[in-house]
Amino acid sequence: MNDLKQVNKSKKRVDAKAKVTGKAKFGADLKFANMLYGKVVRTKYPYAKIKNVDISKAEAYPGVEVVMTAKDIPNNTFGVIIQNQRVLAEDEAIYIGDGIVMLAAESKEAAEEAAKLVEIEYEELKGIHDPLESRKPDAQLVMEGTDSNQVVHHPLRKGDVETGFAEADLILEREYSTHYIEHAYLEPEAVTVVPNERQTLVSVYGSVQNPYATRDAVARVLEADLSQVRIIQDNMGGSFGGKDENISSMAARAAVMALETDRPVQMVNSREESIIESYKRHPYNLKYKVGATKEGKLTAMEIEAVADSGAYACQTPFVTWRSVVQATGPYEVPNVKTDTYGFYTNNPYTGAMRGYGSPPTCFAQESLMDELAEELGMKPDQLREKNMYRQGSHTASNQKLDNHTVSLQEVLDKAKESINYDKKYEEYSKEQTGEKKRGIGLAISYRGVSLGAEAIDTTGGIVAVQKDGSIILYCGLAENGQGLRTVFSQVVGEELGVNLDRITYMEADTSVAPESGSTVASRSTFMGGNALKKAAKNVKETMIEFAKEEYGVEGEIIFKDNALYTDSGKKIEDFSKVASDAFHSGVFLSSYGWYKAPKISWDEETGQGRPYFTYVYGCQIAEVEVDTGTGQVKVLNMAAAHDVGKAINPANVRGQIYGGVVMAVGHALMEDLGFSDGFINHTNFDEYLIPTAKDIPDIDAIIVENPDPAGPYGAKSIGEPTVELGGAAINNAIALATGERHYDLPLNLERVLIGRDLSREG
Amino acid sequence: MAKVKVEFKVNNREVQVEVDPTERLLDTLRERLNLTGVKEGCAVGECGACTVLFDGEAINSCLIPTVQAEGKEVLTIEGLGTEDELDPLQQSFIDYQAVQCGFCTPGMILSAKALLNKNSSPTREDIKGAIDGNLCRCTGYEQIIQAVQNAADGEVEA
Numbered sequence: 064m065n066d067l068k069q070v071n072k073s074k075k076r077v078d079a080k081a082k083v084t085g086k087a088k089f090g091a092d093l094k095f096a097n098m099l100y101g102k103v104v105r106t107k108y109p110y111a112k113i114k115n116v117d118i119s120k121a122e123a124y125p126g127v128e129v130v131m132t133a134k135d136i137p138n139n140t141f142g143v144i145i146q147n148q149r150v151l152a153e154d155e156a157i158y159i160g161d162g163i164v165m166l167a168a169e170s171k172e173a174a175e176e177a178a179k180l181v182e183i184e185y186e187e188l189k190g191i192h193d194p195l196e197s198r199k200p201d202a203q204l205v206m207e208g209t210d211s212n213q214v215v216h217h218p219l220r221k222g223d224v225e226t227g228f229a230e231a232d233l234i235l236e237r238e239y240s241t242h243y244i245e246h247a248y249l250e251p252e253a254v255t256v257v258p259n260e261r262q263t264l265v266s267v268y269g270s271v272q273n274p275y276a277t278r279d280a281v282a283r284v285l286e287a288d289l290s291q292v293r294i295i296q297d298n299m300g301g302s303f304g305g306k307d308e309n310i311s312s313m314a315a316r317a318a319v320m321a322l323e324t325d326r327p328v329q330m331v332n333s334r335e336e337s338i339i340e341s342y343k344r345h346p347y348n349l350k351y352k353v354g355a356t357k358e359g360k361l362t363a364m365e366i367e368a369v370a371d372s373g374a375y376a377c378q379t380p381f382v383t384w385r386s387v388v389q390a391t392g393p394y395e396v397p398n399v400k401t402d403t404y405g406f407y408t409n410n411p412y413t414g415a416m417r418g419y420g421s422p423p424t425c426f427a428q429e430s431l432m433d434e435l436a437e438e439l440g441m442k443p444d445q446l447r448e449k450n451m452y453r454q455g456s457h458t459a460s461n462q463k464l465d466n467h468t469v470s471l472q473e474v475l476d477k478a479k480e481s482i483n484y485d486k487k488y489e490e491y492s493k494e495q496t497g498e499k500k501r502g503i504g505l506a507i508s509y510r511g512v513s514l515g516a517e518a519i520d521t522t523g524g525i526v527a528v529q530k531d532g533s534i535i536l537y538c539g540l541a542e543n544g545q546g547l548r549t550v551f552s553q554v555v556g557e558e559l560g561v562n563l564d565r566i567t568y569m570e571a572d573t574s575v576a577p578e579s580g581s582t583v584a585s586r587s588t589f590m591g592g593n594a595l596k597k598a599a600k601n602v603k604e605t606m607i608e609f610a611k612e613e614y615g616v617e618g619e620i621i622f623k624d625n626a627l628y629t630d631s632g633k634k635i636e637d638f639s640k641v642a643s644d645a646f647h648s649g650v651f652l653s654s655y656g657w658y659k660a661p662k663i664s665w666d667e668e669t670g671q672g673r674p675y676f677t678y679v680y681g682c683q684i685a686e687v688e689v690d691t692g693t694g695q696v697k698v699l700n701m702a703a704a705h706d707v708g709k710a711i712n713p714a715n716v717r718g719q720i721y722g723g724v725v726m727a728v729g730h731a732l733m734e735d736l737g738f739s740d741g742f743i744n745h746t747n748f749d750e751y752l753i754p755t756a757k758d759i760p761d762i763d764a765i766i767v768e769n770p771d772p773a774g775p776y777g778a779k780s781i782g783e784p785t786v787e788l789g790g791a792a793i794n795n796a797i798a799l800a801t802g803e804r805h806y807d808l809p810l811n812l813e814r815v816l817i818g819r820d821l822s823r824e825g
Numbered sequence: 826m827a828k829v830k831v832e833f834k835v836n837n838r839e840v841q842v843e844v845d846p847t848e849r850l851l852d853t854l855r856e857r858l859n860l861t862g863v864k865e866g867c868a869v870g871e872c873g874a875c876t877v878l879f880d881g882e883a884i885n886s887c888l889i890p891t892v893q894a895e896g897k898e899v900l901t902i903e904g905l906g907t908e909d910e911l912d913p914l915q916q917s918f919i920d921y922q923a924v925q926c927g928f929c930t931p932g933m934i935l936s937a938k939a940l941l942n943k944n945s946s947p948t949r950e951d952i953k954g955a956i957d958g959n960l961c962r963c964t965g966y967e968q969i970i971q972a973v974q975n976a977a978d979g980e981v982e983a
């Protein structure tokens with residue numbers, strides 16, 4: 064594996080040229096003959112009875128083709144885990160993004176005008192907007208047909224926390240909260256549904272993150288066979304977990320209208336519509352109790368985490384499950400009791416967002432470790448070194464970490480060295496004069512790769528060598544901007560010795576590629592890479608067999624530089640010639656590769672088992688400057704060291720790290736929905752602020768490589784771990800700078816200045 | 826509303842359109858001229874995805890009524906570089922992995938172009954300033970800044 068040609072190289076992205084020339088088409092760029100423009104009318108109130116809906120004026124508006132309500136939808140509910148999300152609200156609206164009426168017209172303008180003419184009579188009701196209220200036994204119920212607002216409860220029990228706390232010399236109890244985060248993908252949701260196209264009932268084009276999940280939803284809503292619903296993914300203008308259920312709902316609406324009118328229907332959200340309707344990152348309330356000996360050994364941890372699921376179950380059961388596994392952080396704790404809950408409220412529903420359930424728990428637990436170190440009079444890194452996982456350690460789930468390299472020490476050391484941690488820590492620990500004070504803070508984590516025990520974890524891929532030696536790849540995993548087309552092409556190119564310009568990775572098309580699960584959980588490189596590598600290996604074996612017979616060669620055959628060679632280095636034939644000869648001899652040069660993730664296990668009652676088959680490790684250290692006169696925090700530098708197993712494309716990996724770090728800076732310091740009593744007040748980028756080029760720290764993206772035995776070329780993952788550490792690292796840096804600790808996100812001006820957020824009670 | 830006739834140049838081609846006085850340049854470019862490299866990300870002048878050059882200056886086409894384009898020269902991403910020879914900025918974005926999802930990319934490149942038109946040796950801070958109005962949620966800006974810097978320095982592998 065020393066002379067890799069494609070893998071472990073910063074190959075240019077295969078889709079970059081189309082994107083820098085403006086040729087790349089995104090969902091809203093598509094045009095179909097005879098197309099209609101769809102629009103949704105949403106509720107005015109977060110919780111209200113819908114007393115009457117009058118669509119007559121809208122129907123009469125010139126250019127309007129169809130106006131529909133929930134009654135016109137064959138099957139109004141869908142969902143990946145629990146099918147309780149409604150395509151349109153019928154009797155009551157239960158959160159501010161609920162749609163009530165949909166319509167389609169000849170032009171966008173007509174659709175917009177007609178939408179204004181829909182008359183809805185409401186009876187506004189008092190909703191529940193706090194999961195701590197909604198969990199009370201006598202709370203009013205959010206979801207029809209349930210007997211409690213609890214969506215899920217994941218317990219974890221290890222050892223005995225009472226004994227553990229009795230052994231402790233110091234016990235700390237702290238409460239933390241984290242807030243809603245909007246994905247803020249630059250491209251608002253866009254979908255076009257074409258009815259009765261070719262062989263299928265509907266074809267759905269657009270920015271679909273998880274084509275198979277969207278297919279399930281559309282087929283369910285239309286009561287159609289999966290084979291009759293075809294999802295074709297276009298270029299995605301970012302997703303970060305965010306174009307799943309909301310896109311399914313949009314696609315289902317467009318599909319119903321497309322079938323009704325027998326015309327293509329396009330729906331594109333404005334930014335405001337996107338922010339109001341789409342799901343968010345779960346806000347969490349977290350209670351932590353930790354015990355340690357005076358030498359700094361952790362003896363027990365007790366955790367209660369409450370997540371706000373909003374109006375629908377969506378992915379709450381899985382998101383909160385990831386929180387359970389990571390709640391204690393990467394530390395050996397002999398006694399653990401964790402309870403993680405999700406509750407319905409009349410708030411925006413919450414679902415997958417880069418990091419899934421880990422950013423809230425990482426924020427709390429790594430902030431807590433820092434404070435514990437301070438109380439014990441230890442340096443933050445020393446306390447961590449004393450307790451963190453090593454080779455062979457047992458996790459809170461009692462999984463022994465021995466099938467991969469546990470590299471916490473390495474990521475910690477590399478990040479510390481890069482940012483000169485020891486020296487800066489010493490300097491900033493001293494009294495600082497002037498308004499501007501500096502601090503440095505760190506956070507470490509371990510993170511399970513792929514879905515884990517959440518769901519069945521399989522991926523399929525097809526490698527099809529054409530008779531001219533060019534190659535087509537199919538896989539159901541989706542290019543969301545992360546560079547998956549390039550990475551998969553590299554893996555297959557490496558296996559078959561073919562350069563990337565001969566390889567085409569087709570867009571995800573549910574009627575062509577095998578169902579591959581969702582492009583989530585930072586699983587794509589690992590799962591899709593393995594599936595396509597297998598397929599490529601099969602093709603390679605066929606070609607070897609053919610070459611031996613056809614050209615009379617013996618011994619090992621080496622595939623490189625677009626050709627086949629003998630082991631003594633003599634060229635046998637060009638790859639394209641072999642492909643052509645094989646084709647004309649009737650040899651089949653395509654193969655399926657199917658990859659099933661290694662075995663895992665989980666006990667729902669105790670939270671014990673083997674939740675993930677492997678883990679990645681990371682450390683981020685933030686250096687900040689706090690203006691104590693204004694509360695302004697500037698992140699000056701960030702060192703981010705991540706063990707990715709093996710970087711298939713180092714430039715892409717660095718891009719993921721830069722992007723994730725900056726996203727975490729936004730989450731920690733500025734992003735705020737302006738949420739109050741079920742309403743979202745910050746609905747566009749003038750108020751929902753995300754980092755601009757001027758807000759970014761200087762980032763050292765440090766790639767650490769300890770190949771994983773199960774990963775393709777040893778690769779694991781990178782997308783999500785980059786975003787889970789920044790919050791705590793920045794919080795800890797602020798604490799060192801100002802001497803004050805904070806427990807709630809975001810760390811905006813008021814919080815940092817006076818310790819609370821003026822825009823709300825908290 | 827009475828339609829207004831507007832004549833201007835887009836990507837070096839004369840165009841003539843008849844539009845409502847309120848029609849946005851963004852819509853004229855996307856819908857009438859099929860220049861879909863111009864993107865809509867916010868419609869309020871905050872994201873820069875709709876950036877085009879307007880007589881060489883970077884502007885948000887979602888904020889400009891088309892009537893204001895009368896007699897102007899508009900450049901969109903489609904007019905930058907040619908099929909065989911990309912603009913050095915485009916090449917540099919490819920070389921420095923400055924593209925992820927690509928939705929911000931056209932606007933980003935055009936804002937950088939406006940900068941390089943005026944300042945051929947910008948500092949890192951100059952570059953940050955020039956693209957401050959262009960949001961990118963994917964890249965964290967770092968590789969974009971490097972790409973612009975290197976395009977300016979002429980260190981692009983053509």
Ligand code: FES
Nearest residue numbers: 866868870873887
């Ligand atoms: S669409 Fe014009 S600035 Fe966002």
Ligand code: FES
Nearest residue numbers: 926929961962963
């Ligand atoms: S590359 Fe996705 S927004 Fe910039």
